[in-house]
Structure formats: C-alpha cells, structure tokens
Amino acid sequence: MKLILITLLVLFNLTTFAQSNGFSGDYNRTFSAAGDHLIEYKLTLHQDGTFVFHSYSKIKNGFPPEVNKYGKGRWIAKDNVITFSSNKQEDFDEKYTLDFNNSKARFVTKNPRDKSDRIIKTKLTFVESEIPWMQRLDVFKI
Template sequence: MKTILTILILIFNLTLFSQVDKAIGDYQFSITTKDGNLTEWKLTLNENGTFFFQYYSNVKFEIPTEKNIYGKGKWTMKDNLITFICDEQNDLDKKYTLNFTNSNARFIIKSPKNKTDQIIKTRVKFLKSDIFWIKGTEIFKIEN
C-alpha cells in the first residue's frame, strides 16, 4: 500500500513540475497601429525562478516618443497561477523600476484532455497587479 501511495505522489509531483517547465520561456505581444506607433511587452520566465520584463513603446505624438520600462524579480507557479515577487533592495534600481510584487498571472495552455483542433496559444494573462496598465494584458509564448 505504501508503495502505491508513493508512486501516486511521485506521478502527481512530476505533473506539477511539467507545468512549470512548460511555462519557462520567452513571451511577447506587440501592437502596431496604422500610424506606425508600436507598443511591445516582453517577459522572460527563467528556469531558476527569475523573470525579466520589458515594456517598449514608440508613439509619435508622446513626449518622449520612445519609452523602455523594465522589471525583474522572482516568480513561482502553483495550479497555473504565476506569482511575481520583487525584492525592493535587489530588484529595483534606476533601470528596473517596475515593482511586480502583488502581481499574479494565469498560465494558459491547451489542456492535454482537449483533443479538438482548436488552437489555444500558450500565454500568460495578468489578473492582478499594482501596475495598473498591465492588468488584463496577455503575452504570448514565443515558440521555437
């Protein structure tokens, strides 16, 4: 009985780790308007539990026209919910100004149970954040 229980626990843990492995990678979303304005979000989730985020915009009628805003910190995932954490002393400085503490995102992937031809792009959707303009943003995984 103990052997069966141990095997079931191991299988369950492997399933959890495989979801985290699937989340690791680069994500990007870009919008280009007819006027040639560009807005771009990039997120990298690293295997060691760190992340990097870049928001870039090039809008002709804003001052300054070009903006780069960065964030970094640590991330964890449980039940497809990614939690972002920033250490104010180590992760925030003149370059990395975005504080992702109190930010959560849903990791969305096509379920292995879904046998249809429906295409579901792997993505991260921000559900909650103190960064007001990131809530609701979906950033899609760059497939190699």
C-alpha cells in the first residue's frame, strides 16, 4: 500500500512539474515604425514560479524619449491560464514598479491533434490586467 501511495505521489509531482515546463521560458514582442518609434516587451517565466517583465519604449519627440518599466513576482498555471501576482513587500522597489496583481494571460499553442500545415506561434495573450496597456497584449515565445 505504501508503495502504491508513493508511486502516485511521485507521478502527481512529475505531472505538475512537466506542465510548468511548457509555460516557462522567454517571451517578447517588438513594435517599431520606420526607426522613429520602438516599443519592446520582454517577459521571462522561470521554472521556479517567478517572473520578470521589462517594457522599453523609445518614442521620437516623446517626453521622456526613453522609458523603461519593470515588474516581477510569481506566476501559477491552471489549465492554459497563467495568473500573475506581486508581493508589495518583496517585489516592489525603485526599479520594479509594475503591479501584476490581478493579471491573467492565456497560453496559446498549436494543439498536438491539429495535423494541418498552419503555423501557430506559441504565445501568451494577456486577458486581464490592471495595467491598461497590457490588455490584449500578445507576447511570443522565443
């Protein structure tokens, strides 16, 4: 009985760990307009359940012309939805100011049963966020 219980426990932990491996990695998105404007978003999901986000914008005639914004915290995945959270005491300082609490993103990838030739890039689509410009933002896995 103990052997069966231990085996089930190990299988459960391996399944949970294997699912997070598909989500973890680097994601980014770049928007540019003829060298005048540049907006970059970079998101890294670590396997230990933490994340780091960097937003960079360089806008010609903007004030200020270059802006860097950072955020960090923890993430958890349930089904294909990733929920982000930030701890006010640990994740915020002078550099990390973006609040990812109440932010959710949907993980989109090609279904393994889809045998068609269409190409679907693996991405995260932010479906909820209190950061206004994060709504409906797609960041692609690299």
